[in-house]
Amino acid sequence: MSELRLILFDVDGTLVDSQGDIVASMTRAFEGEGLEAPTREATLSIVGLSLEVAIPQLAPGLDASAYDRMVAGYKAAYMELRAAQGSQKSSPLYPYARDVLDQLATIDHYLLGVATGKSRRGLDALLAGHGMTKMFLTQQVSDHHPSKPHPAMVLAALSETGVAPENAVMIGDTSFDMQMARAAGVRALGVGWGYHKPEDLEPHADAVIHDFRDLPGAIDRIWESER
Structure with missing residues (x-):
């Protein structure tokens, strides 16, 4: 198993x-x-x-x-x-995001979560608007934690799910996400379509991708590198 x-x-x-x-x-x-x-x-x-x-x-x-x-x-x-x-108009999903999330959610040993600077109210409204309220098992928000890049959000998610740090990855578009991942001892995967330049992510990331469809393969490669 x-x-x-x-x-x-x-x-x-x-x-x-x-x-x-x-x-x-x-x-x-x-x-x-x-x-x-x-x-x-x-x-x-x-x-x-x-x-x-x-x-x-x-x-x-x-x-x-x-x-x-x-x-x-x-x-x-x-x-x-x-x-x-x-x-859906105010904060549209990036291309292929929903397809990839649905794909990842079908894998039995994968648990999905979020770690965001949004408030609880803001995240709830966003997830409800996109029909994703039940998609993420652990949801860490700014109301209850120090700001990124402090590792508190990731550490809380690990504690809630019982997953070891070496079996977790943080996916984000900013250097704050990558630094938070490193501080918590988990892998860091940057995305190049967001608000920080890819070159700002690379010093802290295990990899940086530029198309949402590449995410499952990038995750596999990150964990395969540990074997």
Whole structure:
């Protein structure tokens, strides 16, 4: 009988392309404080971090109350945009993502999970909108953990599933995902279609892929390399 394997996914930039709403929400958060909005590139560079960590990086030197208002403003704007369009338009799945997820879910010894900078409410809404509420056995969100790249999310997922670190892989589009995987002692697989440049992932990743259809083979190769 095969050992259980845990496949953890980041969400924004890995499973779904939510950059339009992310940039628009961050712009609204800054404008609410009378600040010039960051560039698209700057905003996408912090995707994956918890908002409480990301916003001070984009606007250093403000007081705590300003950051609290900006976090609240971002969340309100994001919810408004999602409600207006629905998750499938607001945060569409990347090409072939659903097909590959369905394929992986049929493999008995594979367990699927997520480790995301989204809130519990945000993740619940996204998964419901895509009909994937029951797809991920373990779901780690920003409400309960330090921001990436701290390994807490991955360690909690390992604990919940009983999977050993050597039998787990973290899949993500940012250097924060890769660094989190390394800190937790699991394998790291980068995807080149997200918000960080592939060359920023490569120093920390076991491999980087550029097409969702290549994911099952890349996972097999990562674990075969341990034999």
